[in-house]
Amino acid sequence: MNDHHHTHKNHNHEHLINKHEVKPILFNTTNISPIIELERVSVNYGKNVILKGIDLKIYRGEYIGLIGKNGSGKSTLMKSILGLIHPESGTIKVFGNPIQSEMYDKIGYVPQMHPIQREFPATVGDIVGMGLYKKNLFKPFRKEDKDRIKLALHKVNMGSFFDRPIGHLSGGEQQKVLVAQALVRDPEILLLDEPTSALDFTMVENLLKLLQDLNQNYGLTLIVIQHNLEILRPYCSRLIMLMGSIMYDGLPNIPRADELIKRVF
Numbered sequence: 001m002n003d004h005h006h007t008h009k010n011h012n013h014e015h016l017i018n019k020h021e022v023k024p025i026l027f028n029t030t031n032i033s034p035i036i037e038l039e040r041v042s043v044n045y046g047k048n049v050i051l052k053g054i055d056l057k058i059y060r061g062e063y064i065g066l067i068g069k070n071g072s073g074k075s076t077l078m079k080s081i082l083g084l085i086h087p088e089s090g091t092i093k094v095f096g097n098p099i100q101s102e103m104y105d106k107i108g109y110v111p112q113m114h115p116i117q118r119e120f121p122a123t124v125g126d127i128v129g130m131g132l133y134k135k136n137l138f139k140p141f142r143k144e145d146k147d148r149i150k151l152a153l154h155k156v157n158m159g160s161f162f163d164r165p166i167g168h169l170s171g172g173e174q175q176k177v178l179v180a181q182a183l184v185r186d187p188e189i190l191l192l193d194e195p196t197s198a199l200d201f202t203m204v205e206n207l208l209k210l211l212q213d214l215n216q217n218y219g220l221t222l223i224v225i226q227h228n229l230e231i232l233r234p235y236c237s238r239l240i241m242l243m244g245s246i247m248y249d250g251l252p253n254i255p256r257a258d259e260l261i262k263r264v265f
């Protein structure tokens, strides 16, 4: 959590402390290392500055909602964290170190989704299994892999869909299968880029709620890009608004967030 949360917590507890009691130990982020840390990160595409001076610390167990207008750099920020884009300057650390390919087991990523065509010749199990071994898609699964795929499907409430053709599922169901694919290696962090653009309002809400359950039940750290703030707001624990740089970073539900958002959107 950032300084804002910290101050807020301290402030709330202050009046509860009896002078004669032992002072309780309050949650203090200075002793906890961030799971993701960006320092003065800037990203350019040619001459265009896309991200400028991004300082950001994300802690284990947070559910970050990342919002901002089209072109504000949300996907660029996510791809930079994943090491798919290299910043012009600044440093990015994941699990305390610069990102390396060995870390991909611990970071799941769901890119922007396009609906999968009806004829696409793969089952739900095949699609989730691609998250385990990307090269041999249609190789029969080993028992232990099948179990992992089933567990990942179970986590997104799609346990009974293993043998179904992927193209026959609704957009919302396909999206959950892609989340299961990202979960199959049991990552500690999950990044979702606008996981909901092809979905209707109720499907979006279901997915954000499901992500909240994964966050709360499995301690999964989440960063979710979403353009519709009002849908996202009830589910995330921290809101970050981007416009080339960070315009707001704090609790999702406070007047200052509303004020800024009204001005920018």
Ligand SMILES: Nc1ncnc2c1ncn2[C@@H]1O[C@H](COP(=O)(O)OP(=O)(O)OP(=O)(O)O)[C@@H](O)[C@H]1O
Pocket: 045, 050, 068, 069, 070, 071, 072, 073, 074, 075, 076, 077, 227
């Ligand atoms: N590979 C690229 N080469 C050049 N410019 C790019 C590239 N990728 C993105 N951009 C530009 O960088 C800016 C930020 O893009 P980005 O995709 O990060 O924004 P976003 O906030 O995710 O937008 P959206 O909500 O539309 O997905 C945009 O102006 C985009 O056109």
